[in-house]
Amino acid sequence: MSERWMQVSEKILDQITRLEEAKERDRLELVRSLSFMLNVLQRSLLGWMQWVNTPDIMTKFSQKDLEKINKKLSEFTRSFIEYDLEATKLGSQRGLKARKRVKKKKEERPEIFYV
Numbered sequence: 001m002s003e004r005w006m007q008v009s010e011k012i013l014d015q016i017t018r019l020e021e022a023k024e025r026d027r028l029e030l031v032r033s034l035s036f037m038l039n040v041l042q043r044s045l046l047g048w049m050q051w052v053n054t055p056d057i058m059t060k061f062s063q064k065d066l067e068k069i070n071k072k073l074s075e076f077t078r079s080f081i082e083y084d085l086e087a088t089k090l091g092s093q094r095g096l097k098a099r100k101r102v103k104k105k106k107e108e109r110p111e112i113f114y115v
Contacts, residue, residue, distance in 0.1 A: 012040055
């Protein structure tokens, strides 16, 4: 499976390069590109989650490997969330509002933070 994953990932990188190099893209093409990028991220994240949740795979990595992976993912995640906040603020400035959740009248419990 690793070989196939890497082959598909190489094709995805080629597609990203083509999308980046495209000239004079209209709004629809940009939205299509955004959708592609987010689907690629989702695919990658699902793959990472499969690895991390499989002890047989994770035991193959040394402490040093895991520290390096953790550092890189931490930097990437921080950068992505910072940009997420920036884009959300822009959306808010453009008049986009989050949908209000209807509160249930059940007994209230303390909110638990899950990721």
